Amino acid sequence: MYHDGGTLADIEQAIRYAQDAAGLEAQEAFQVVDVTGLLGLCYTTKYKVTQCEDDLLKAIEADESDLWVFMPVANISDILVLAQRLMESYKTLENWEKGLKIAEYAHELIPAYITRYLRWSEAQSLLSRISRLAYFAAAFSLQAAKPEAATLALLERGRGVAADLFRKLADSKPAYKETLLSSVGRLDNAVQPLNPISDEPTSGTAELTSRLEARKIVDDFMDSFGARQKPVNTGFTGFTRSGPILVINVSFRCDAFIIKHVVKTMPLPKLSEEDLEQRLRDGNLGSLNTLEWLWDTIAAPILDHLGYSQMPSDEWPQIRWIPTGVLSRLPLHAAGYHQDQAGSTVIDRVMLSYSSSPNAILEGVSKDNRTPLRRRL
The missing domain is CATH 3.30.420 (Nucleotidyltransferase; domain 5)
Known part of the structure; x- marks a missing residue:
């Protein structure tokens, strides 16, 4: 990868390596999630050197492709990095509408991904990433001349939902918290394919049942955050009479x-x-x-x-x-x-x-x- 003291040839070589990785068959994608965003990063780095718009457009194409391909298997940190870099690219092009769409989609995914990070040891860095994306998204929304109330709702949804979720987890009873975290752990474990020779079908059924039960527990916990989708400008009239x-x-x-x-x-x-x-x-x-x-x-x-x-x-x-x-x-x-x-x-x-x-x-x-x-x- 290019760094201080490197050359444009180093970037070109990195791009070739990244293209090889991106050429893997779809069924292999689950084994190479660590290459998420690699090609886009290479082209973004090249653009910073060349200032050639074609390199920036290639970076956007690669990052958008990775966003959709790896989304089911990548962790939220990788997804947020991709979304942030895409928005930076669209900011350079002053394409506010496309950047805003990326931000809105990333925000919608946060509740689904956040359950993988319900442990406090992982929470703080994640909250920082999510919040930064929310600030960026609000700025994009205003640049795109979207309604102010909708922009504020987007900002609050992004920076508030994760923090509220962690706060609710911390306030939960120990027994419920243990059950919830155990359910998250079961969902994080990859489903292993059955061995047709040695594995019994009943073991696969039991695992599926266990995962369905875990999914219901996690989904019930997440349902309480639907209120974050409501507009933010309702209910304030009486409270703001003394000041805004x-x-x-x-x-x-x-x-x-x-x-x-x-x-x-x-x-x-x-x-x-x-x-x-x-x-x-x-x-x-x-x-x-x-x-x-x-x-x-x-x-x-x-x-x-x-x-x-x-x-x-x-x-x-x-x-x-x-x-x-x-x-x-x-x-x-x-x-x-x-x-x-x-x-x-x-x-x-x-x-x-x-x-x-x-x-x-x-x-x-x-x-x-x-x-x-x-x-x-």
Whole structure:
């Protein structure tokens, strides 16, 4: 494979090897899932060197082919890598519709694949991959001029379903959790073909019955997540009378989703993913410089847009802030110019609180409404 100090000839040789691997017969695919995406990666690497669009188109063709061929047998990490790379390629071509379709299909597969990763030891890296795909998908959706509410639903479905699933697993009773994980293990074990000489048919029937029982247990567990498919802009009208809910998405474009009675978006052109990651690498996240940068790029534009441009004279407006990804590590509530005149900080203008997702807010309100008054007191 090409690397620093390599040559274009190295890439061409890697492409030939990858083409040989891709030429395997379909029945052999189950034994070579480790080559998933290899040819597309080679052509993508070549494109970065040549900047020839034909190489990029070949990369897309190879990656899309692998996505469909290996999907039944590859693990979700490989599928997410393929989807991410395809979206990067379509971003280069500015083909937002095709990139969005890849993202939507990958999102639909997440609940089916996630059961293979129900152990906490495997969860964190998977959540990071899924969330990054969700941020990317939301940016594609806005570029494709899709409805804002549908875009927010896509974002929340991607970054929320896996996290909620792991959280529910952690909260489950030990006996149920053991049964569920055992069922996942049975489904992960490949079905071995019967030996017509030595194997008895009854053993195959027993194995099939066991797998069907395991599938039912896992499917029942997954059914509870169908609610994630519903629109996100329902049920907020009463709750947002005192102030909006804000979801900040950071990707190759950065936007604020403003939830009141409907969902609206506001571009944040001064904010960039690269600047954010650089500040995280530099550290000093609570420095005056960082707080002023957060004010200039995020807080001030949003508050001014909402009409919160000065200190309130009576009742303070409330804002629920939902940062995503690495943005959640920054102190948005403290953004502002603290050494200047009053009114140039978040705390001068609004009462701000955090939440993990719009659905978490709705679920919290619903739980409060179900709690008897005397218990709340």
